[in-house]
Amino acid sequence: MTGPVREPAGLDVSRLGVELAGTPVVRELSCAVAPGGWLALIGPNGAGKSSALRAMAGLARHTGGVRVGGTDLGRLRGRERARLVAYVPQAPVLPPEMTVREYVLLGRTPHLGHLAQPGARDREAAARALDALGLGAFAARRLSALSGGERQRVALGRALAQEPRLLLLDEPTSALDLGHQQQVLDLIDGLRAGQRLTVVATLHDLTAAAQYADQLVLLDHGRVAAAGPPAEVVTERLVSRVYGARVRVAPDTAGRPVVTPVRGR
């Protein structure tokens, strides 16, 4: 997918904290992602990954700072923030009567003037996103008539049409078959490399996280249990301690860890 290359922007998160119903669910999370970098947030159910991501998107009350390209996100209004950051939730709520094309075009909203209608450039950005995700054939389909995996790709399509500089993805491949998982992760990786889009994604698949991200943050009960390059974070010791899982971890030919679950007796 090619689009206009804009000034790249990195992410700086300092001492992020989120409290829900009086309980801290993210504590003292600090991380930095260079422009064009990919950070994966990993950790067991309830570790605080989605909460941290929502806070980075400005959608959850939090303490600490989130800066994108040096700009404090807390100081930006919704539209300004949406030109910089796109967020795709784990289970997006899609308006059932809208078509795929109309929905993806909504990604252009932050770029339109007040009361302005989408123009040719906006339609091109939406068409690029649809094509890149193999959704061209679905463009006229209503959102209520899509499978779970198609819905997930449509939500990502809207975010790509937004042409953000930071892309926040909550479990972007959870509903996708193996081929579409690779297609989506490869696409995001291409945008990262080609346009220096900065990516933060929560991922349950540790092998995929290690294959695609250049750094991982492992959360456990809201705290950072480990952070760094994949080979340092995805280890048998850490995975068994934090997830309570039996696994073998072996490097692939590129040295990235591959996790194999091992059946108990």
Ligand SMILES: Nc1ncnc2c1ncn2[C@@H]1O[C@H](COP(=O)(O)OP(=O)(O)OP(=O)(O)O)[C@@H](O)[C@H]1O
């Ligand atoms: N609205 C809420 N009120 C109170 N606690 C909440 C609320 N939403 C989530 N939590 C709790 O916050 C903690 C972190 O949840 P979060 O969804 O961030 O975890 P996660 O790592 O993304 O989990 P999962 O892998 O299951 O999606 C969990 O203990 C969860 O039960």
